[in-house]
Amino acid sequence: MLIYFILLVIVVILANGYDRSKSGIYLIFILLFMTLLAGLRDVNVGTDSWSYYFQFDDRTLWTNFNFFENLTQEVGFKALLWLSQVLGSNYCVLFTLVAGVVYSLTLIGIKKYSDSMLISLFVYITLGQYAFCFNGERQALAIAIYILAIQYIKSRDFKKYCLIVLIAALFHKTIIVAIPLYFLFIKEVNMKTAVYIVISSITLTLLLPSLLEFASKLESRYANYDESTGDAGLLLMFAYNIITIFFMYSRKYIEIDKLQFFDVCLLMFIAGSTIFTIVLTAGIYIEVSRFASYFHISAIFLWPMILHSKMPKKFFFISVAYFLGHLSFMYVYYNKMAGLSPYIFNRSLFLN
Secondary structure: OOOHHHHHHHHHHHHHHHHOOOHHHHHHHHHHHHHHHHHOEOOOOOOHHHHHHHHOOOOOOOOOOHHHHHHHHHHHHHHHHHHHHHHHOOHHHHHHHHHHHHHHHHHHHHHHHOOHHHHHHHHHOOOOOHHHOOHHHHHHHHHHHHHOHHHHHHOOOOHHHHHHHHHHOOOHHHHHHHHHHHOOOOOOOOHHHHHHHHHHHHHHHHHHHHHHHHHHHHHHHHHHHHOOOOOOHHHHHHHHHHHHHHHHHHHHHHHHHHHHHHHHHHEEEEEEEEHHHHHHHOOOOOOHHHHHHHOOOOOHHHHHHHOOOOOOOHHHHHHHHHHHHHHHHHHHHHHOOOOOOOOOOOOHHHHH
């Protein structure tokens, strides 16, 4: 557990250096540290790591390969898997390659859209988004690619938005759900939009059995996702909804020139929290909540705009609550969830 906090401290120091100097050398070291921690982990760290280990160990990957058939089997990830097999015989090659791509794209997105590298990376690590590729490498790749689509929501370029989503779908097909949500994300945040969200939530709940059946065709693991969650996600649901309410409250303090982008990110986060809440309240298997991760990534852009906004100084306690709240969330998430603790380095690297 301690190693994740050490990483956080290192990244925050380097990110602060980047914010002050804009020197790319800081980003290189940030990428290096984040990638190595993820890439050199033992196969027992992360709930899905064994699944990717077995895929890496399968040397019949491209036997009788048919490109058009494999388009429905996430050929983008298969290409990375094949490349990792070419580059080495230890599974750390796959873990490192995936982490490098994920964090490179994420840093590009933060550099392009964020007001603060420091705040964005603090949120990225403390809300558990950094560790997503410890558990769902394919979806982590899709999320990282999807980050680059946000600019096309802001510019109202549906064709380019779809193109990015389709590229992301080469790594995890479920990202396709983001295409129709584009028409929600381009709306201004107001009462009418809130009604849209409520209606969409009710509709999604009513259609959930059919959506699960459809999802199981896209991704076989979802075939069993109608099982009950129990209490596993209650903490996350509470945290995400509290953060959503705070984001909505903070909107009135955002500068006019940033408001359009803030609204895009806010609606994305609301969509993520709505999906997560529906999953929990409907008693659906917790892994379905991974759909929400595509949209909760927007938090890394929302927090910098809020903390750099014209919010009255008397609300300084909000910054303190933000800092302590995220650290508390990080402790619980990395210590109790997703099989992240204890962290173990890849022991097979030291075996003959």
